[in-house]
Amino acid sequence: MEELMNYKNLYNKIENLDIKGVGEKTIAALKNLGINTIMDLIYFFPRTYEDRSNIKKIGEIRSEEYVVVIGRIVSIENRKTKTRKTMTAARITDGTGMLDLVWFQMPYLKKSLQIGEEYVFIGNVKRGYNFQIVGPEYRKYSGKLSEEIKPVYSSNRNLSQNGLRKIIRDTIKKYIPYIEENIPCEILQEYKLMGRKEAILKIHLPKNLREIEEAKNRMAVEELLILELGILSKRFQLDADNTSKYKLNDDRHMVKKYLNSLGFELTRAQKKVITEIYKDLAGGKIVNRLIQGDVGSGKTIVAVLMLLYLVENSYQGVIMAPTEILAVQHYLSVADDLAELGVRVEILTGSIKGKKREKLLSEIREGVIDIVVGTHALIEDHVEFHKLGLIVVDEQHRFGVEQRKKLRDKGEISNLLVMSATPIPRSLALSIYGDLDVSIIDELPPGRTPIKTKWIESDNDLEKAYDFIEKQLVKGRQAYIVAPLIEESEKMAVTSATELYEEMVRRFPEFEIGLLHGRIKNPEKEETMSKFKKNKLQILVSTTVIEVGVNVPNATIMMITNANRFGLAGLHQLRGRVGRGEHKSYCFLIAKTDNDISKSRLKVMESTTDGFLIAEEDLKLRKPGEIFGTRQSGMSDLKFVDIVHDVKTIKLVRDISIEYLKKYRGEIRENTLRMDIVEKFKVDEIK
The missing domain is CATH 2.40.50.140 (Nucleic acid-binding proteins)
Incomplete structure (x- = not known):
C-alpha cells in the first residue's frame, strides 16, 4: 500500500517537484510545455535524438x-x-x-x-x-x-536543451524508484515486453538506437492499453448494468408501412446494419453502435426505421444534431412522412423560446411527442422524457463523451446509435470509438452517378466553369456555391458568403439566388432551404452550414471557393451534397495555393470519390486530433503510436484489452494500471 501511495504522489502538481535548482521561473516554463505533474515530466519524452556516434x-x-x-x-x-x-x-x-x-x-x-x-x-x-x-x-x-546519443526535447525560450536535459535526468534519478509496472504480468511475458522503469530510462538516457526502438514498442503497448481499457471498461459496465433490462413487443406494422412508402428498396448494406441493430434490441441488449458510411449512403433512413420501431413499441426517440440547420433538415425530412403514420415529430433548439418552448417541454415529458429532433438544447437539465428508448446522434465526432452521456441519462433504456458521415477505416473506428459496436454501410443506393471533380487555379478556367454552370441552370439543374466565411475578413484573403452572393446576383441576373449561413434566423433558414428544395431558388450561396444533411436530388453543381482552406473530410462532405439524383453531377474546387498539403488535398479530391480512401489520405495529411475530433478518446495525444501505420498494433491491443476484461469480468486488477486510467480519463474511479 505504501508503494501505491508513493506512486500516486507522482501525479502531484509540478510545483511539488523536489529538484535542486528548479524554481518558480523554471516551473512556469515547464507548465508552458504542458508539464503539469511530476508524471508529465517523467513522460515528457524526446521528440528526436542526436546521434553523436x-x-x-x-x-x-x-x-x-x-x-x-x-x-x-x-x-x-x-x-x-x-x-x-x-x-x-x-x-x-x-x-x-x-x-x-x-x-x-x-x-x-x-x-x-x-x-x-x-x-x-x-x-x-x-x-x-x-x-x-x-x-x-x-x-x-x-x-x-x-560516442553518445543525446535526447532532443520540445523546448521554449525559457528552457535550453541542456537545462531541460538536466532537469529530466535529475527527476528520473530521484523518482524512478517510485515507478510501478502497469502492464499486467501475463501480457509482459507473452509479448516479451521491456519493463516500465527500463523503458523510461532507455528512452531518456539511451546507449544506442536499437534499445530506443525496443523501449518505444513497450510504451506504444502501454499507452494503447490505458486508452482501450479506459474506453472498453465503461462498455463492460454498461452491459453488466443493463442486461435484459427491457423486452419489446416486436410490433413492426408501421415500419413495414414506412418501407413500402419509400418508393425504392434498401441496399444490401442498409439491410445488414438494420439486422445488426434489431438483434441487439430483440435480445434485450443495450444498443451502443456507430453507423458509419459515405455521404449519401442512407444512414438516416436506417436511423429513422429504428426510431419508428421503438415508437411502435411504446418508447420515445431522439435525433441530436450538432447545428440548428442540420436539426431543421432532419425535422423537415421526416416530420411529414411520419405524420402520415400517426407519429408526432417536433423540433427543439436553442432559438425556440417562451410559451412555445414550455408547451414542447410539457408534451415531451407527458409522452405526447414521439420523436424529438434537436441540438445541444436536448441535453439541458429541464428537458425530461416520458419514456425515452432510442437516441440517434448525428455527426458523432462533433459531440463529446460527456454530452452523449447526459442525453443517455435521460432515458429509461440507453439505446444509442451514433452516425458519422466521415468514413474511417474499420480497424481505426474500432479503436477511436472503442466503446461502440461498429456497423458500416459500404455501398451507395443504385442509380447514383459518380461526381466529376475539377480543381480550378486560373481566372480563365473559372470563367469557363461559370459558363458551364449557366448551361446547367438553363437545363433546369441547381447549384451550391460555398464560401468559408460569412463576412469579409481583414485577416484572411478569402471571399465571404455575402460577397459571393452579391457577385452571383450580378453574374446570374436571370436566376433566383438564396443566401444561407449560421447567423440567419431559423424561420428564414427553413424558408430558404424549402425554396431551394422546390427549385424556387436555382443557386444557393452558403457557408459550410450545408456540409451535412441537405438532400436536393436536382442540385448537380457544387462550387467551393477558397477550397484550400478546407480539409479533405470537409471537402468530401460538401461534394456529397450533389450526385443524389439521376443527373450527372460536378464539383469545382476554386483555389490558388502554393501550400504543398493543400495541393495534395485538391489532387486527392480530383482523383477519387471513395470516402474511405479519402479518410486514409486525410489521416496522413492531418493530425488525428484534428480530423475526427478524437481528443475525447485520447487518440490525439498518443506519443508512440501512428494511427495510420500502426493499425495492427492498435487492433492487437484492443483484442488483448477485451480478453482481459472478459477474464476479470470488467475489473482492472492492477492498482497502478487502474490509477493511470483514472488519471488519463479524469474520472473519479473505475471498477
Missing part, C-alpha cells in the same frame, strides 16, 4: 547529415547582417577539407574560440557556397571523444 572527417561529410567533427580553427570574425544582427563566422580544418561555422547574436565567441586550437563541433550540415553548420554545439577537444 557519427564522427566524420570533413572530407567525408554530406549535406543534411548530422555530424560530429574535430577541427582546428583557422579564422573567426564578427560581421553585421543586412538586418543589423551580429553573425560570428569561423572556418575550421582537419586536414581533409574546410568547414564553415555560423552563429547569430553570439559575438563573445570571437574571444572564446581560439585560432589554432582544436574543438569538437556538433550539428547539421547544410550546403551553401561551402559546407556549413549553423549554430553548432562545441567544446574543446581533450584527445578523447565519447
